[in-house]
Every structure is written in structure tokens, then in C-alpha cells.
Amino acid sequence: MTDQPSALSPQPSGSPQPSGAISHVSGRGLPLRGDDIDTDRVMPARFLRSVSFEGLERHVFEDDRLANPAHPFNDARFNGASILIVNGNFGCGSSREHAPQGLVRAGFRAIVGESFSEIFQGNAAMIGMPCFAASHEAIDTLQALVETTPDVVIAADVASAVITAGALRRTATLPPALRDGFLSGQWNPTLMLLDHFDEVRAVAARLPYIRGF
Amino acid sequence: MADTLFHKVWNAHAVRTLPSGQTQLFVGLHLVHEVTTPQAFDMMRQHGWKVAFPGRTFATVDHIVPTSTQRRPFLDLMAEEMTTALERNCREAGIRLWAPDSDNQGIVHVIGPELGLTQPGMTIACGDSHTSTHGALGAISFGIGTSQVRDVLTSQCLALDPLKVRRIDVTGQLHRGVYAKDVILTIIRRLGVQGGVGFAYEYGGATLDAMTIDERMTICNMSIEGGARIGYVNPDDTTFAYLRGRPFAPPGDAFDRAVAWWRQMASDKAARYDDRVAFDAAAIEPTVTWGINPGQSVAVSEPIDASPDDEALAFMGFEPGARVQGTRIDVAFIGSCTNGRLSDLEEAARIVRGHHVAKHVKALVVPGSRAVKRAAEARGLHEVFIEAGFEWRGAGCSMCLGMNPDRLEGRQISASSSNRNFKGRQGSPTGRTLLMSPAMVAAAAIAGEVVDVREMLKGVPA
Numbered sequence: 173m174t175d176q177p178s179a180l181s182p183q184p185s186g187s188p189q190p191s192g193a194i195s196h197v198s199g200r201g202l203p204l205r206g207d208d209i210d211t212d213r214v215m216p217a218r219f220l221r222s223v224s225f226e227g228l229e230r231h232v233f234e235d236d237r238l239a240n241p242a243h244p245f246n247d248a249r250f251n252g253a254s255i256l257i258v259n260g261n262f263g264c265g266s267s268r269e270h271a272p273q274g275l276v277r278a279g280f281r282a283i284v285g286e287s288f289s290e291i292f293q294g295n296a297a298m299i300g301m302p303c304f305a306a307s308h309e310a311i312d313t314l315q316a317l318v319e320t321t322p323d324v325v326i327a328a329d330v331a332s333a334v335i336t337a338g339a340l341r342r343t344a345t346l347p348p349a350l351r352d353g354f355l356s357g358q359w360n361p362t363l364m365l366l367d368h369f370d371e372v373r374a375v376a377a378r379l380p381y382i383r384g385f
Numbered sequence: 386m387a388d389t390l391f392h393k394v395w396n397a398h399a400v401r402t403l404p405s406g407q408t409q410l411f412v413g414l415h416l417v418h419e420v421t422t423p424q425a426f427d428m429m430r431q432h433g434w435k436v437a438f439p440g441r442t443f444a445t446v447d448h449i450v451p452t453s454t455q456r457r458p459f460l461d462l463m464a465e466e467m468t469t470a471l472e473r474n475c476r477e478a479g480i481r482l483w484a485p486d487s488d489n490q491g492i493v494h495v496i497g498p499e500l501g502l503t504q505p506g507m508t509i510a511c512g513d514s515h516t517s518t519h520g521a522l523g524a525i526s527f528g529i530g531t532s533q534v535r536d537v538l539t540s541q542c543l544a545l546d547p548l549k550v551r552r553i554d555v556t557g558q559l560h561r562g563v564y565a566k567d568v569i570l571t572i573i574r575r576l577g578v579q580g581g582v583g584f585a586y587e588y589g590g591a592t593l594d595a596m597t598i599d600e601r602m603t604i605c606n607m608s609i610e611g612g613a614r615i616g617y618v619n620p621d622d623t624t625f626a627y628l629r630g631r632p633f634a635p636p637g638d639a640f641d642r643a644v645a646w647w648r649q650m651a652s653d654k655a656a657r658y659d660d661r662v663a664f665d666a667a668a669i670e671p672t673v674t675w676g677i678n679p680g681q682s683v684a685v686s687e688p689i690d691a692s693p694d695d696e697a698l699a700f701m702g703f704e705p706g707a708r709v710q711g712t713r714i715d716v717a718f719i720g721s722c723t724n725g726r727l728s729d730l731e732e733a734a735r736i737v738r739g740h741h742v743a744k745h746v747k748a749l750v751v752p753g754s755r756a757v758k759r760a761a762e763a764r765g766l767h768e769v770f771i772e773a774g775f776e777w778r779g780a781g782c783s784m785c786l787g788m789n790p791d792r793l794e795g796r797q798i799s800a801s802s803s804n805r806n807f808k809g810r811q812g813s814p815t816g817r818t819l820l821m822s823p824a825m826v827a828a829a830a831i832a833g834e835v836v837d838v839r840e841m842l843k844g845v846p847a
Binding site: 206208210212213216217218220221222223224225235236238239260261264265266267268269270272287289290291294295298299347348349350352353356358360361362364365366368369371372375376379380381382384385 | 397398399400401403404405406407409411413420421423424427432434437438441448449463464466467470504506507512513514528529530531532533535536539540541542543544546578579582583609610612614635639640642643646678696786787788805807808809810812814815
């Protein structure tokens with residue numbers, strides 16, 4: 173459905189989606205510097221013209237990549253990376269889940285950054301991609317390390333939110349509810365929300381605008 | 386105990402505390418559109434899940450609809466496919482849909498209030514970040530992703546953490562030529578595009594009290610641009626007068642009983658806030674953005690800040706310390722969920738009347754809904770715009786975002802009454818957006834460059 177051609181070389185695609193409990197994420201990193209990177213940049217709006225999320229991995233950062241040949245997503249040294257390392261307010265703007273969907277489908281399994289937009293962080297959690305927040309110093313150090321040593325393996329532990337890479341070790345944070353969801357495998361809450369449906373009906377029945385004023 | 390509207394509404398809709406510690410929150414009104422929902426319906430089909438409360442969800446089409454001609458089938462095959470998918474999903478689930486040929490179609494955040502679906506004390510969710518708009522009527526209203534749309538359809542609930550509440554007081558008299566858009570751009574400039582993360586913004590103070598619901602909607606709409614997922618204004622007599630008689634508002638005596646409940650849900654005078662900030666309305670000037678996020682703005686009389694973001698300057702083609710005033714524009718866009726309501730068009734028309742759009746400018750007026758379009762036409766506004774050289778379009782999101790045929794080309798510069806000046810936002814990866822009030826856009830369209838609307842208003846009767 174999203175078979176719109178990409179002007180770019182193919183990204184690794186079709187990696188299986190996250191499932192079950194997520195206690196640990198590890199892999200190579202991709203450093204993407206800059207604050208306030210909005211979801212229009214992660215996934216330009218024309219790629220939302222579809223009735224499915226399939227194929228979105230081909231369009232992640234498409235316009236930024238075309239505008240800048242040196243964009244980290246164009247850098248072959250970071251091919252196959254599964255941990256994205258970003259700065260402040262990543263994922264601000266539009267609530268489009270297409271942005272984290274594209275990243276997950278491109279093989280990313282976690283994001284480590286200075287801070288995230290709430291909607292983005294929540295959308296990413298709903299599809300099994302934790303967003304860890306760490307200090308400016310930690311992120312800058314991690315980005316510099318990956319820029320000079322792209323093969324370094326980064327490991328993010330969900331329970332402790334400790335991020336390690338080679339000799340580097342920094343403590344990040346993850347909102348407790350999201351952390352617990354990843355650890356228990358209940359990061360997709362639909363079934364939990366249906367668990368006590370009688371209580372949902374009870375709330376609906378007592379709201380005056382539903383019951384009738 | 387004294388409390389805020391945010392907490393009262395939250396508590397009234399809390400179903401239970403989930404094992405994760407999050408709240409299972411009941412969603413009183415769910416609004417859907419064609420872009421962020423087809424995948425949600427597909428996921429439900431895969432699991433065999435049904436829509437739990439089809440009567441609590443309402444749908445329309447806005448993002449992908451063309452605004453030049455809205456005849457079906459759309460020439461744009463993808464727009465047709467997405468619209469057809471929404472029609473099928475709504476039909477199968479028993480969800481009320483205002484399709485492209487309906488009298489009530491329009492931008493979801495324009496039609497919700499207009500139809501009286503949006504009411505004080507509700508929780509409202511929609512797969513669109515500008516859902517914060519509905520907070521103008523005293524609702525707790527926020528944008529969600531597609532997986533959450535699936536959850537609301539399936540359970541009418543979301544798993545959420547509560548937010549802190551920041552009270553933003555605006556007091557004093559706005560000068561002529563200064564609008565709600567300038568107020569919210571000024572708030573975002575000061576508090577930052579990330580300043581609202583973790584907060585719901587409660588707007589109040591004498592300036593807000595004196596504003597119409599349309600103006601309050603412009604302010605609440607852009608809360609998300611300041612990082613706040615939720616923005617709201619406490620319901621008051623202005624709110625109740627706005628709602629009375631609207632199709633989905635409580636009828637007859639029930640309306641008065643509703644008013645009693647709505648008053649009760651407003652923040653108490655003694656409510657405590659997690660943070661408070663204050664703004665002086667009289668100090669606010671017509672404001673324009675110069676950069677690539679909505680916090681990068683200046684008063685039209687000011688030069689760009691001394692220590693700006695180099696990436697933004699390079700993208701926009703501004704020199705440090707330059708002025709936005711005098712920037713030649715290629716496109717003028719009046720519309721969007723921020724500023725596509727009747728009062729926005731009326732104010733723009735006051736400025737346009739008797740003038741002509743500059744020869745090099747492509748100018749569009751896109752009403753936010755069919756109802757706005759009808760009301761504007763009943764007042765003859767379309768003639769004012771058409772005579773001045775504007776294109777008078779059908780309702781939709783149009784050039785706010787690059788999802789339909791209305792797009793910038795190449796490095797065009799647009800004076801836009803919309804909400805986001807992100808790189809590529811208006812459909813061209815290199816296109817440039819200057820956000821401003823609809824009156825400022827109208828003035829720029831006529832002058833062919835960014836001007837101070839206060840100058841132009843000198844010749845317009847107050």
C-alpha cells in the first residue's frame with residue numbers, strides 16, 4: 173500500500189516486530205544530532221497517504237536524507253543499527269504513529285535521547301520500542317563514541333535503565349509504567365483495558381453527558 | 386477540596402488503576418478521520434475485536450480531501466481509497482460519519498465544537514495532535530497514536546499517566562491588530578517548544594475571559610506546539626452561550642442541568658497548580674515565526690534574536706539579526722484547525738476588502754468546515770476574497786500539511802495561518818513557512834511581503 177518509491181537506497185526492512193517481554197535491548201547505534209526533530213521529519217506527511225503501515229521503513233527521514241548526503245541515516249557505517257541516539261524533544265509535533273512505526277520497521281528497537289515528546293514516547297511504547305532519557309552529557313558522549321566507533325555494541329537494560337557501550341556506562345530513565353509494561357510484556361494494553369469491562373460500563377453509566385442530563 | 390478542572394475530569398473518567406500504576410481513563414468522545422485509523426480497524430479485525438461504544442465515536446474526512454473540487458470519486462486515487470476505507474469501517478461498526486459530500490464535513494477540530502459534540506467536562510481523544518483545540522470548551526482533550534485509536538475503539542479507554550497542571554494567566558488588553566494567534570505564539574516563544582512536556586496548560590485571566598470560543602480554540606490548538614498535549618480554558622458563560630442550541634448540545638431544560646454540572650467541573654478559585662506563569666496582553670505584538678519550529682518567532686517589529694539556530698536560519702534563508710518584516714512571500718494560506726473558523730475569515734476579509742492580492746502571490750482561503758463555508762458565503766465573504774484575487778476553496782486541512790494537492794513548490798515562502806513551520810510541513814521538502822495570524826496573512830497577501838497588519842488596519846473602521 174505504501175509502495176511509493178523511495179529515492180533512497182533501500183533500508184533494511186521487514187525485521188520482525190517486537191513481541192513479548194522486553195528486558196534488554198542491544199545492538200549497534202546510530203547517532204542523530206539535533207534538538208526538536210519533529211515527526212514530519214521522521215516521516216514526511218505524503219507517506220501517511222496509505223491505509224497500512226507497510227513499507228514505511230523505506231521513508232524514514234527521507235527528505236532530510238535527500239537534502240543532506242552526510243545525514244547519519246545515509247552513512248553506511250551505521251547500517252543495521254538498532255539503537256537510535258538523539259538529543260532533546262525528539263518526536264515533537266504530529267501524533268502520527270507512522271514515525272515510530274517506520275523506525276521499528278527499519279530495525280530500531282530502542283531510542284536513547286535527552287528527552288522525547290510525550291505522544292511520541294507513548295506511541296513508541298505501544299509498539300515495543302522503549303525511549304530512554306539521559307543527560308546531555310551522557311547522550312553527547314554516547315553519540316561521540318558511536319561516531320568514532322560505529323561497531324560498538326550498546327546495551328540498554330530496561331529494569332535499571334542503565335546504558336552501556338564498551339567502557340561507557342550511564343544511567344537513563346524510563347517512565348515506571350512503561351518500564352513495567354516492557355518487563356511484563358504488557359506494553360500493548362488492549363487486553364488489560366478489556367479486563368474489567370463491567371467497570372468501564374459503570375463509568376459510562378454515571379457520566380451525566382452519557383446518562384443524560 | 387479545591388481542585389483543577391483537569392483533576393476533576395480525570396477523576397470522573399478514571400475506571401481503575403492498572404497494574405502498571407497508570408490510570409485506565411474512559412474516553413467520553415472519540416473523533417476519527419481517514420489518516421490515522423485504517424490500521425486501527427485492521428488490527429481489530431485481525432483480533433476479532435468489536436467497537437465497544439460506536440455511539441461515542443464520530444468521523445469525518447479532512448486531511449487528504451482535495452479542496453479545489455470535492456466531487457467523488459476523487460481524482461487522487463489514494464484519497465479515494467482512504468475515504469472509502471473510512472466509509473466502510475464506519476458503516477461496519479455503526480459509527481456516524483460526515484463524509485465528503487455531507488453538509489457537516491470539515492476539519493475534525495472545527496466540526497466537533499461546531500456540532501456541539503465537544504462539551505465541558507468531557508475526555509476527548511483523536512488520532513491527531515491538535516485535539517488540544519477542544520479544550521477551549523473546558524474538555525480534557527488530547528492527541529493519540531493509531532494503536533491508541535485501536536484501544537479507544539475496542540475499549541473506549543486509554544492507559545495514561547496523569548499530568549501536572551500549569552496555569553497560564555494572560556491579563557490586559559490586546560492592542561488592535563493583535564490576536565489569539567499572537568498570544569499563543571508569544572506563550573510558546575517564552576515557555577519553549579518543550580516547556581509543556583508533562584503538563585496540561587490551563588489558560589485563564591482577564592484576556593482569556595474576554596475571548597470568544599473561536600479565539601480560545603486558536604490558543605488551545607497550539608498547546609501541543611509548546612509541548613503540552615492538553616490545553617484548556619475553564620467553561621464560563623461564553624462557553625455555555627456558544628453551545629446552546631448546537632445539534633449535539635443537550636436540548637431544552639437538560640441544557641440548564643448540563644450548565645450546572647459544567648460549572649461544577651471548572652477549576653476552583655483556590656485550586657493549586659504545579660506551576661504558574663503570567664503574560665501581559667498589552668505587551669504582545671503581531672508575531673511571526675522565522676524558523677523551523679513554532680517557538681522560533683519574533684514580534685513583527687523586531688529583528689531575529691541575536692543567538693539563533695544556524696540550521697533554522699540556513700533553511701529559511703535569513704541572516705542573523707535580519708527582520709522578517711519585508712520578506713517577499715509566494716503563497717498566502719488562510720485556513721487550518723488553528724485559524725479556519727468564521728471569525729478568522731471575517732477578520733481577514735476586513736483587511737482584504739477593497740484591495741488586491743499582489744501579482745506574484747498565490748492566495749488561498751480554505752474554510753475549516755462546510756458550515757464555516759456556508760456561513761461565510763451567507764455574509765458575502767467569498768466575494769470579498771474572490772474579488773481580491775484569493776482562491777475560495779472547499780473545507781479541509783489543505784496546505785497545513787502535505788497530504789493533499791495543496792502544497793508549496795520548491796523553496797516557496799508561505800505566509801500561513803496554520804500551526805507548524807517544520808521543514809517540509811507544507812508539502813515541499815524545501816518549502817518555507819512563516820506562521821502568523823490570519824489578519825497578518827491577509828495583509829501579507831496584499832502587500833506581497835510580510836507587513837505589520839497594524840499599519841493596514843489604520844484605514845479600516847474599528
